Amino acid sequence: GAVVSQHPSRVICKSGTSVKIECRSLDFQATTMFWYRQFPKQSLMLMATSNEGSKATYEQGVEKDKFLINHASLTLSTLTVTSAHPEDSSFYICSARVRGQGYNEQFFGPGTRLTVL
Amino acid sequence: LAKTTQPISMDSYEGQEVNITCSHNNIATNDYITWYQQFPSQGPRFIIQGYKTKVTNEVASLFIPADRKSSTLSLPRVSLSDTAVYYCLVGDSNAGNMLTFGGGTRLMVKP
Numbered sequence: 001g002a003v004v005s006q007h008p009s010r011v012i013c014k015s016g017t018s019v020k021i022e023c024r025s026l027d028f029q030a031t032t033m034f035w036y037r038q039f040p041k042q043s044l045m046l047m048a049t050s051n052e053g054s055k056a057t058y059e060q061g062v063e064k065d066k067f068l069i070n071h072a073s074l075t076l077s078t079l080t081v082t083s084a085h086p087e088d089s090s091f092y093i094c095s096a097r098v099r100g101q102g103y104n105e106q107f108f109g110p111g112t113r114l115t116v117l
Numbered sequence: 118l119a120k121t122t123q124p125i126s127m128d129s130y131e132g133q134e135v136n137i138t139c140s141h142n143n144i145a146t147n148d149y150i151t152w153y154q155q156f157p158s159q160g161p162r163f164i165i166q167g168y169k170t171k172v173t174n175e176v177a178s179l180f181i182p183a184d185r186k187s188s189t190l191s192l193p194r195v196s197l198s199d200t201a202v203y204y205c206l207v208g209d210s211n212a213g214n215m216l217t218f219g220g221g222t223r224l225m226v227k228p
Binding site: 004006043046093095105106107108109 | 158
């Protein structure tokens, strides 16, 4: 299947700093990428949808000025957590949509564990 | 968006067949049913997808009745490494409908 990578896999930062997470589709072009957040023992929650060359669409309750998303190319989307605080500590997962054979699939990255001290 | 309902957890033993059922009463005509597996601290992994009747691949089978209001993921002869959370999702990402995750089913396979 299609491969999606994330970098970094784990990051620890001080409160108030900004953190950038990269999501790359390695062997395909992804016109749409999705960003999810997952707290311990909980399900994935969609944060935003990122379309190449246009502004991201954020889910209700997600602050677009705090979670900056850039989808500059068909293989790269970035999520920047600005002025991170301890409550932003979570597991962030991206996915990319693949077109093929009459229906779409989403392939997920391995996730990024963010810990804000 | 169609909402899904799954059992919160299931226990099984190695070598057994496991069937996880998902209810999606409000599934739309263009929606597909997709199942993902997730291990701790990893991204979800695609298992299988279907629209109706039965779909089988090398790891699982998916049974979908005619009314499509439910689906059953069947894992043949599970092993300890199948211990994970399994998510059932419905949606038509072709139309831009996002795949929304429900609570998932936490499967524990015991020796």
